[in-house]
Amino acid sequence: MKKYIAVLLVLASFVFNACQDLDREFVTTIGRNEIEQSFGNVQALLNAIYSEIPDGTLYIGGAAMMASATDEAEFTAETNAVQGFNSGSWNAISNPDLVWGNYYRGIRKVNQFLVSTGKINLDPWKLDPSPSAQAVYQTNLDAIKRWNYEARFLRAYFYFELVKRYGGVPLINTALALDKDFSKIKRNTLSECIQFITAECDSAALILPLTASTLPYTAANDLGRITKIAALALKSRVLLYAASDLFNTPTWAGGYANPELISMPAGDRTARWKAASDAAKAVIDAAGLPTLGAYKSLFNTFNNAEIIFTRRNGASNQFERNNSPIGFNLGLSGNTPSQDLVDAYEVKVNATTAVKFNWNDPVMAANPYANRDPRLGFSIVTNNTSFGTPARNVQLWTGGLDGKPIINASKTGYYLRKYQIESLNLINNNTGVHSWIIMRYPEIYLNYAEALNEWNPGNADIKLFVDRVRTRTGVAMPPLPVGLSQAEMRERIRNEKRVEFAFEDHRFWDVRRWMQGPQYFGKPLTGVDITRNADDSFKYTPVKVEDRSFDPKMYLYPIPQGELNIGKGLVQNPLW
16 A cells, blocks of 8 residues: 555656646556545645645745735845845746746646545445444545545645736646647636635535634644634635736736736626725634734644644755854845834834834934834844844944955845744754744734725724734734824835734735835835944935836736647736
């Protein structure tokens, strides 16, 4: 049997070239019956589908995060492929985030898995009349049913990851034969894709346990598995995107002949925003209001009440190596936060008032990190603050141990703290667990507030749920002021998302769905130059780090050229 398991794993991971990604697999009869009849082996197939969820901490080239393709950060190494996003030198042949084939591989695995679960041989328990055997039989039946809905959720998740990149994509939801004529496969409309994904979420939510601690799940054994809350949360995210500007404003595409691929049908925008707010409220009503605990430690665990859906990673120290300051042993600088991001963190005046940071205020400019939103310090290493093991103050000033002109020193004047396990001693090769969180409750609260503000401005729940994020344990920022206009609240919610989810792969997509690409991604990225004065004080001067490029076509990815070459029914996205 071990031989057959090995064969199965090879088949499950087999990938054809770029022209053969749409639901194609290598077919063999070796061990297939034995594999599909085994309860344990089919469960292993499900685990293989979970493995298709990417790790955003080591995303591009094993080092760059998507944050470094936004105004959040600059990746220090010029040779990393992420730089193509920033220079505008990406296209249908060369895309730093070429995931079309990866997600269709995951979809193919789900389609085959749903066939396999119907072939599991449960006769050893079914035909045994003893109460113990019958109990096992029923438990296994229930497990198989759950597995199917876990897999269907994952397929929906993979499809949404494609949709937010490409718009409408081909919906392939059966295991296709190798002799299928793939050249005739066409893209489904954006609306069809949204409807399919949300329907799958609804179906999964009816069957799956509420949380990882809801029987028959147990927190000890099932952390990371799909739950009802995860299904409802994905629906919330999908409907928020479906209501947002990008998927409702096809004029950006310059007369594109197939607007149904990139835009929802003309209709009642208010109804879409209401559907998005209702979906977020459904998560809140089902889950209650879990405590939002300590912010920084959240990203080094997978067992936290705030987490809805996460990729659980094994122990390592690669993230610390990639992102520790250059002056620390084995540190490579990596994803370095921008001044644009730092400026987004508010200044706390007192318990009731916070204001925007302003470089034109001489007091703020002289001491730019004083009294800032605590999430700044939890997420970003600023000059002369303690970091690492053994700990020392980071010297980001020109001539310091971690600053210019050292090769590969931060170009922005900052280093990344979020996700770092600072207790690790890299020289001793200490390792720790990192969690790539895909969904957590603050997103749901802010999704609810954002959607509600668009169709029912002034509703008391808007401020209530934004404040719930701002006033969480250890952050304790002042509540939003009362009486904000709809436009003012919109900007406050957007900024709250920016700082709360920095480096969590929201910004790249939020700016696109808000259609603010030129405003934020098409202008120079900024950092800070730091000079150490004779009295050991510091002078901070904002500077341009690099020019950035954003054209309207970049609101969506181009369909990979390899797919267009073989799939004559596919249509390229606008302006590419």
